[in-house]
Amino acid sequence: MKATLADLTTMRIIRLFEETIEKFFLEGRIMGTAHTCVGQEGVAVGIAAALKPQDAMTSTHRGHGHFIARGADPARVMAELFGRDTGYSHGYGGSQMMMAPEIGFYGANGITAGSMAFAAGLAMEAKVHKTGRVVACILGDGASNEGMFHEAINLAALWKLPVVYIVENNRYAMSTPISVGLANPVVCDRAAAYGIPGKRTDGNDIEGLCAAVSELVESARAGNGPALLEVLTYRFSGHSKGDPRVYRTREEENEARKNDPITNLEKLLLSRGEATPEQLEQTKSEAESVINRCVEFAENSPSADAARFKARLFA
Numbered sequence: 556m557k558a559t560l561a562d563l564t565t566m567r568i569i570r571l572f573e574e575t576i577e578k579f580f581l582e583g584r585i586m587g588t589a590h591t592c593v594g595q596e597g598v599a600v601g602i603a604a605a606l607k608p609q610d611a612m613t614s615t616h617r618g619h620g621h622f623i624a625r626g627a628d629p630a631r632v633m634a635e636l637f638g639r640d641t642g643y644s645h646g647y648g649g650s651q652m653m654m655a656p657e658i659g660f661y662g663a664n665g666i667t668a669g670s671m672a673f674a675a676g677l678a679m680e681a682k683v684h685k686t687g688r689v690v691a692c693i694l695g696d697g698a699s700n701e702g703m704f705h706e707a708i709n710l711a712a713l714w715k716l717p718v719v720y721i722v723e724n725n726r727y728a729m730s731t732p733i734s735v736g737l738a739n740p741v742v743c744d745r746a747a748a749y750g751i752p753g754k755r756t757d758g759n760d761i762e763g764l765c766a767a768v769s770e771l772v773e774s775a776r777a778g779n780g781p782a783l784l785e786v787l788t789y790r791f792s793g794h795s796k797g798d799p800r801v802y803r804t805r806e807e808e809n810e811a812r813k814n815d816p817i818t819n820l821e822k823l824l825l826s827r828g829e830a831t832p833e834q835l836e837q838t839k840s841e842a843e844s845v846i847n848r849c850v851e852f853a854e855n856s857p858s859a860d861a862a863r864f865k866a867r868l869f870a
C-alpha cells in the first residue's frame with residue numbers, strides 16, 4: 556500500500572467520529588457507553604487496506620474505527636449509537652454489537668477475546684469450502700491474557716486455518732498497564748508456543764503495518780496457516796466515556812502524542828511531495844462535513860422500533 560490523502564481523510568473521519576460521540580455521551584445526548592480509538596486510527600486503516608473484499612474482519616469492544624475503515628457508512632454507525640432504526644443493528648445493538656457481513660465485518664464484540672474462536676470458525680468455513688477468504692481477527696493486549704486466546708490459536712494452528720490474529724497493543728487493558736498485566740510484554744512471542752509466525756510492527760506507520768498484515772494474510776491464503784501480529788499503538792482517549800485516566804500521567808500521553816499516526820501520515824505525504832499543506836487542511840474540512848452529515852442523519856432517523864425489528868427478524 557502507498558498511503559494517500561484518502562487514507563488521511565479516513566483517519567480524520569474516525570478521529571472526529573470518536574471525539575464527537577465522546578462529547579455526546581458526556582452531554583447525555585446519547586445513552587450507554589462506548590470505547591473510542593483516538594490514537595489508534597492508523598491500525599484500523601492499515602489493516603483494512605491489506606484485506607481483499609472477500610476477506611473477513613472481526614473486531615473488539617473498541618470497534619468503530621475498524622468498522623469505518625472496513626467500509627461501514629459512518630452515518631449508520633452514528634445512528635446505531637443514537638438508538639435509531641437506521642443503525643447497523645436497528646438501534647438495538649449499540650457500540651459493541653454492530654455487524655455487516657455484506658462488507659466482511661463480523662462484528663464488534665463486548666467479550667474480551669470473544670471474537671477469537673468466532674474468527675477461527677469463520678476461517679474453518681473458508682478452509683472447508685475453499686473460498687479463498689482470510690480472517691483478520693483484531694484483539695487487545697488485555698485479551699491476550701484470556702484463556703480464549705490460547706484455545707483459539709491452538710486450534711487455528713492445529714488445523715492450519717486462514718486467520719491472522721492481530722493484537723492492538725495500546726499498553727493498557729482498562730487501567731492496567733502491560734507492565735502489570737503481561738509476564739512477557741512482547742505478545743507476539745507467544746506465537747512460538749503454537750509454532751506459527753509471530754511479528755511486531757508499528758501501528759503509527761500505516762504503510763509498514765499494511766505490508767506486515769498483507770504478508771501474513773497472503774501466507775494464510777496460500778494455505779500456510781495462521782499468524783500472530785502485534786501492533787504497537789496508544790489510545791489517547793480514556794478506556795471508555797468519562798475515564799479520568801488517573802492510572803497514567805499527562806506527560807506520558809504527551810510523549811505518545813508525538814507519534815500520532817495522523818501527524819505521521821501528514822509528514823510522510825508532505826515529505827514525498829504527494830500533498831500540499833492546503834490539501835492536508837482540506838482533509839480536515841472533508842472529515843468535518845462527513846461527521847456533520849452523520850449527526851444530521853442520526854438525529855433525523857426514526858427511533859428503534861420493537862415491532863419493526865421483530866417483523867424483520869422473523870420475515
Ligand SMILES: Cc1ncc(C[n+]2csc(CCOP(=O)(O)OP(=O)(O)O)c2C)c(N)n1
Nearest residue numbers: 617665666667695696697698725727728729
Ligand atoms: C470476558 C471479559 N472480561 C472482562 C471484560 C471487561 N473488559 C472490557 S474491556 C477490557 C480490557 C480490554 O483490554 P484490551 O484487550 O487491551 O483492549 P483495549 O481496551 O485496550 O482496546 C476488559 C477487561 C469483558 N468485557 N469481557
Ligand SMILES: [Mg+2]
Nearest residue numbers: 695696727728
Ligand atoms: Mg489494550
